Amino acid sequence: xxxxxxxxxxxxxxxxxxxxxxxxxxxxxxxxxxxxxxxxxxxxxxxxxxxxxxxxxxxxxxxxxxxxxxxxxxxxxxxxxxxxxxxxxxxxxxxxxxxxxxxxxxxxxxxxxxxxxxxxxxxxxxxxxxxxxxxxxxxxxxxxxxxxxxxxxxxxxxxxxxxxxxxxxxxxxxxxxxxxxxxxxxxxxxxx
Amino acid sequence: xxxxxxxxxxxxxxxxxxxxxxxxxxxxxxxxxxxxxxxxxxxxxxxxxxxxxxxxxxxxxxxxxxxxxxxxxxxxxxxxxxxxxxxxxxxxxxxxxxxxxxxxxxxxxxxxxxxxxxxxxxxxxxxxxxxxxxxxxxxxxxxxxxxxxxxxxxxxxxxxxxxxxxxxxxxxxxxxxxxxxxxxxxxxxxxxxxxxxxxxxxxxxxxxxxxxxxxxxxxxxxxxxxxxxxxxxxxxxxxxxxxxxxxxxxxxxxxxxxxxxxxxxxxxxxxxxxxxxxxxxxxxxxxxxxxxxxxxxxxxxxxxxxxxxxxxxxxxxxxxxxxxxxxxxxxxxxxxxxxxxxxxxxxxxxxxxxxxxxxxxxxxxxxxxxxxxxxxxxxxxxxxxxxxxxxxxxxxxxxxxxxxxxxxxxxxxxxxxxxxxxxxxxxxxxxxxxxxxxxxxxxxxxxxxxxxxxxxxxxxxxxxxxxxxxxxxxxxxxxxxxxxxxxxxxxxxxxxxxxxxxxxxxxxxxxxxxxxxxxxxxxxxxxxxxxxxxxxxxxxxxxxxxxxxxxxxxxxxxxxxxxxxxxxxxxxxxxxxxxxxxxxxxxxxxxxxxxxxxxxxxxxxxxxxxxxxxxxxxxxxxx
Numbered sequence: 159x160x161x162x163x164x165x166x167x168x169x170x171x172x173x174x175x176x177x178x179x180x181x182x183x184x185x186x187x188x189x190x191x192x193x194x195x196x197x198x199x200x201x202x203x204x205x206x207x208x209x210x211x212x213x214x215x216x217x218x219x220x221x222x223x224x225x226x227x228x229x230x231x232x233x234x235x236x237x238x239x240x241x242x243x244x245x246x247x248x249x250x251x252x253x254x255x256x257x258x259x260x261x262x263x264x265x266x267x268x269x270x271x272x273x274x275x276x277x278x279x280x281x282x283x284x285x286x287x288x289x290x291x292x293x294x295x296x297x298x299x300x301x302x303x304x305x306x307x308x309x310x311x312x313x314x315x316x317x318x319x320x321x322x323x324x325x326x327x328x329x330x331x332x333x334x335x336x337x338x339x340x341x342x343x344x345x346x347x348x349x350x
Numbered sequence: 351x352x353x354x355x356x357x358x359x360x361x362x363x364x365x366x367x368x369x370x371x372x373x374x375x376x377x378x379x380x381x382x383x384x385x386x387x388x389x390x391x392x393x394x395x396x397x398x399x400x401x402x403x404x405x406x407x408x409x410x411x412x413x414x415x416x417x418x419x420x421x422x423x424x425x426x427x428x429x430x431x432x433x434x435x436x437x438x439x440x441x442x443x444x445x446x447x448x449x450x451x452x453x454x455x456x457x458x459x460x461x462x463x464x465x466x467x468x469x470x471x472x473x474x475x476x477x478x479x480x481x482x483x484x485x486x487x488x489x490x491x492x493x494x495x496x497x498x499x500x501x502x503x504x505x506x507x508x509x510x511x512x513x514x515x516x517x518x519x520x521x522x523x524x525x526x527x528x529x530x531x532x533x534x535x536x537x538x539x540x541x542x543x544x545x546x547x548x549x550x551x552x553x554x555x556x557x558x559x560x561x562x563x564x565x566x567x568x569x570x571x572x573x574x575x576x577x578x579x580x581x582x583x584x585x586x587x588x589x590x591x592x593x594x595x596x597x598x599x600x601x602x603x604x605x606x607x608x609x610x611x612x613x614x615x616x617x618x619x620x621x622x623x624x625x626x627x628x629x630x631x632x633x634x635x636x637x638x639x640x641x642x643x644x645x646x647x648x649x650x651x652x653x654x655x656x657x658x659x660x661x662x663x664x665x666x667x668x669x670x671x672x673x674x675x676x677x678x679x680x681x682x683x684x685x686x687x688x689x690x691x692x693x694x695x696x697x698x699x700x701x702x703x704x705x706x707x708x709x710x711x712x713x714x715x716x717x718x719x720x721x722x723x724x725x726x727x728x729x730x731x732x733x734x735x736x737x738x739x740x741x742x743x744x745x746x747x748x749x750x751x752x753x754x755x756x757x758x759x760x761x762x763x764x765x766x767x768x769x770x771x772x773x774x775x776x777x778x779x780x781x782x783x784x785x786x787x788x789x790x791x792x793x794x795x796x797x798x799x800x801x802x803x804x805x806x807x808x809x810x811x812x813x814x815x816x817x818x819x820x821x822x823x824x825x826x827x828x829x830x831x832x833x834x835x836x837x838x839x840x841x842x843x844x845x846x847x848x849x850x851x852x853x854x855x856x857x858x859x860x861x862x863x864x865x866x867x868x869x870x871x872x873x874x875x876x877x878x879x880x881x882x883x884x885x886x887x888x889x890x891x892x893x894x895x896x897x898x899x900x901x902x903x904x905x906x907x908x909x910x911x912x913x914x915x916x917x918x919x920x921x922x923x924x925x926x927x928x929x930x931x932x933x934x935x936x937x938x939x940x941x942x943x944x945x946x947x948x949x950x951x952x953x954x955x956x957x958x959x960x961x962x963x964x965x966x967x968x969x970x971x972x973x
Contacts, residue, residue: 174479174560181552185590192594192637196609196630204625278606280624285607289597 172323179327183334186297190290190338194345197286207349208283213269219262220343226255227336230305230329237312237325245325246312252332253305256298263295290342297335304328381481382906386488387467388799391792393488394459395876397495398785399869401450406859406866408443411435413852413859415843429507437840438527441510444838445528448513449498449536451781453543456646458491458550460788461585464649465554465578467795471897472572474563474914476907479556483549490546497539501532509536512838514635517610517628521602524616537600544589544596551585554578563896565916569673570935572895572920573659573666576673577652580680581645587684588641595634602626629694636687643780644683647747648676650787651718654740656920657794658722660893661737662729663931665921668721675714675721682711692763701760708758715751719744730924730931734891735809739790742817743783749821750779753828768838771831774824782820789816789872796876797890801902802883804875812871819865826854892932894920899936918950943968 201207233248267288270276277288308328311321380386407426410419411434418433429439466484470477478484501508510528511519515536523530558579562571571579598609602623610631611623659666666672688696688704696704722744731737753775756762766772789812796804835848842848889898896916900908914936922933927945939946939957943964951957 171479171561174556177556177560178479178483178552181555181586182548185548185552185586188587189590189594192591192634193598196594196598196634199630199633200627203627277601280608280622282607282609282626285601285609289601293597 172319176323176326176330179330183330186334187338190293190342193286193290193293194342197283197345197349200282200286201349204283206281206283208275208281208287208346209350210270210273210275210284210287212287212343212346212350213266215262215266215269216343219259219266220339222255222259222262223336223339226252226259227333229255230332233308234325234329237321240318242312242321246309249305249309249312253302253309256302256305260295260298263291266291287346290346294335294339294342297338301328301332301335304331379485381477381485382904383466383470383477383481383484384799384904384908386484387463389488390458390462390466390491391799393492393495394455394463394788395873397450397454397459399873400499401447401455402866402869404443404447404450406862407435408440408447409855409859409862411440411840412842413856415841415852438510439507440840441512441526441838442508442528442532445510445512445515445536446498446501446508449509449540452513452642452646453540454491454495454498456780456784456788457547457585457642458543460784460791461547461578461581461645461649462488462491462550463788464574464653464791464795465550465582467799468572468574468897469554469557469578470561471798471900471908472575472895472920473558473561473566474896474909474916475557475561476909476913478553479561480553484553487546487550487553490542490549494539494543494546497535497542501535501539504531504535506530506532508532514632514639515599516635517599517602517631518614521599521610521628521631522614522616522621523603534603537596537603541593541596544593547585548589551582551589554582555586558582563913563916566896569670570916570919572652573655573669573672573676574649574652574895576676577648577655580676581648581652584641584645584648584680584683588638588645591634592638595631595638598634599631629691632691632694633687636690637684639690640687641683643776644679646780646784647787648679650743650784650791651676651747653787653791653794654722654743655718656893656895657736657740657790658725658744659921659923660794660891661732661734661740662725663732663923664725664729665923666721667724667727668717669919669921671717672721675717678714679711682707682714686711689758689760689763692760693767698760705758705760709755712751712755712758715747719748719751732891734793735804735806735813736790736794736891738810738813738817739786739793742813743786743790745817746778746783746786746820749825750775750777750783754779765834766831768836769831770827770835770837773837774827774831777824777827778820782824786817792876794891795897796879796883797886797902798897798900800880800883801886801904802879803886803890804879804883808871808875812868812875815868815871816865819861819868822861823858823865826858830854892930894922894932894934896935899934 197207229248229251233245233252236242236244236248270287275284275287277285279285305328308321308324311324316324377385380389407422410422419430420433422430422435423433426435426439429436435443466478469475506527508528509515509520509532510526511533515533519525519529520533523533558571558575598607601607602609602611606622608623608626610628611621611626614621614623655666655672686704686708688700689708692701692704726741753771757766757772757775793804793809796802830851833847833851835842835851843852886902888902891898896914899914901910916935917938918933918935920935922928924931925933925942925945928942929944933942933945939950943961946961948958948961951961
């Protein structure tokens with residue numbers, strides 16, 4: 159009955175776990191899809207969007223996030239070539255840029271608030287700006303957690319396998335939230 | 351739990367590093383998928399009993415609207431002052447009954463139990479992709495249950511806007527008592543529940559796609575796995591939309607935004623909210639809500655496919671058609687949500703589109719039904735308790751499914767919408783059918799879960815009483831609905847034309863009470879058999895699937911040695927020429943030369959040649 163299969167010693171299946179992150183990306187995309195669909199239907203039925211000129215700082219935060227993604231890519235490449243200290247350096251830059259992004263989002267909300275486009279608004283499209291950017295920022299916080307786990311790994315003496323696994327899930331998640339923000343920003347720009 | 355004795359000697363064999371398990375790591379914070387399955391099942395059963403008792407309470411009100419039951423006041427206090435259930439509490443009862451049954455019993459209790467139990471066992475994996483997340487999934491579920499139940503212990507009572515929590519009732523706290531703290535708790539509970547469900551689904555999909563044993567390609571998976579797989583995909587694609595809807599609802603309730611609210615007047619007070627639309631909630635809700643009903647029924651369909659095939663001692667009829675119909679249902683379920691909204695002022699053209707997509711679902715559903723019947727046809731049927739429940743599912747699926755065709759028609763739905771016809775329809779097709787699928791699964795895999803058998807006599811009693819009473823409860827409701835009796839009405843006798851239905855309601859309530867009592871037979875059987883049931887053999891139903899190759903005693907890692915490889919599909923029952931009427935998936939074709947068929951080799955010429963040589967040598971001898 160029991161066949162000749164190689165002794166499998168698989169306490170952790172990295173491939174399966176990495177796939178979990180991909181699936182999470184899918185479900186998260188759909189959550190944001192729910193909100194942007196709400197927005198489209200709202201706009202179609204009310205004949206109006208948020209009607210604002212989005213704060214300039216959102217452009218800068220987008221730039222920061224883009225550069226952070228590039229840095230994370232370089233970190234992954236450094237790890238592949240076995241250069242842990244270089245990986246660590248790029249991870250730190252990613253981490254700091256992530257925090258810069260968060261600060262800029264707060265600045266963006268502040269300037270929205272100052273122009274009177276507040277969260278509690280009779281135009282749900284304006285409230286939606288806060289909802290999507292707020293939940294995106296929550297994703298950034300989670301992403302910073304992933305970056306941190308890679309960073310901690312780079313200080314500890316973990317095996318190349320584990321280090322690459324951590325770096326991989328960090329990359330999947332971070333690039334996803336980068337692309338997600340670009341989608342949301344462009345969406346909000348186009349549907350004003 | 352005396353039956354679960356872990357054999358530590360086996361442990362060291364495959365180096366899992368779990369040497370000393372304490373009570374806490376073994377039963378409470380377990381990361382073993384089999385234990386998590388039991389946790390899901392027992393929590394699900396407890397929630398089902400609670401939801402059933404809630405339904406009996408509101409059925410009392412419907413049958414005897416003017417009678418007082420002093421006993422109710424003893425138990426429910428101010429919610430049944432003078433022995434009569436209050437209107438607010440009646441609404442809370444129907445709301446929480448629906449919520450618990452749909453989400454906590456038939457989603458978590460059903461999918462959670464059988465995905466956890468069967469996915470690693472039937473695909474040949476040591477455990478889930480992430481056992482830790484699996485544990486988390488259960489604990490989120492339990493916390494969600496506790497928060498939902500806690501709303502019975504607060505001043506204003508549980509949420510009472512119906513399980514679909516349509517705004518504005520759900521979005522304006524002062525709308526009614528049940529819109530206050532109870533609604534908040536409902537929303538918190540549901541967010542945690544969705545987290546649990548998503549974590550679970552991610553795990554199931556990743557495990558199925560990445561961790562199958564050698565030889566287990568997708569087309570060799572049992573239909574249970576296919577159903578659980580597609581159910582998990584549905585969950586991943588639809589639950590996030592509920593989260594986005596619920597988040598906006600929370601903003602409306604707690605922060606004063608106007609996503610769903612506009613032009614509301616309370617007495618003399620005009621609410622400040624403006625510009626939102628409650629219809630948008632319905633869109634977001636039903637984009638989850640409709641796939642949700644397939645999340646409920648598909649695992650049950652998968653379970654009954656397996657059980658019907660095993661107990662008919664025949665291959666499942668149309669294995670590929672069964673899979674494709676599940677895929678068809680999965681895809682279609684995302685483009686039919688509008689049929690819940692035919693009366694919201696929807697553009698008739700759009701209504702027509704939703705009507706067509708809805709009616710198309712009848713095709714894969716009918717394929718499944720006919721395949722069940724064709725599998726039973728001329729089978730060597732063994733009427734085990736699980737088999738009876740699986741056949742019961744087919745019966746409910748047919749009788750409830752037919753009324754779905756009525757309701758899917760926009761023009762008919764305008765008359766039937768929100769009447770007892772709808773209640774009758776979904777209680778048969780997804781309520782009773784899914785519960786029967788779940789019970790079938792429990793009876794079938796009980797030996798796998800607890801190493802003991804359930805008592806068949808009590809099980810037969812349980813089946814017949816439940817089966818008959820379920821029809822007696824739900825069938826008459828069709829006629830109430832056709833006459834226009836609306837659902838969720840507390841005092842329907844206030845309307846003269848509905849008075850004639852009082853006697854029917856009395857009948858329905860008595861049937862419901864008997865059905866509830868019948869569950870005592872199950873509960874006793876279940877809990878008694880865990881400790882005192884007859885010891886199970888390794889493969890009590892003589893089934894082909896992998897889970898029956900594991901030892902009766904549970905091990906962490908499932909198989910003591912290597913994970914067995916798989917050589918054939920799981921439905922080789924009564925194969926002509928075979929020695930036995932079942933051939934395990936782990937039996938290579940080289941051991942079953944007398945029963946191999948040309949198409950078994952999937953075009954492998956070498957294997958075909960060997961088979962031909964063998965036949966040339968052996969066939970004449972047999973004659």
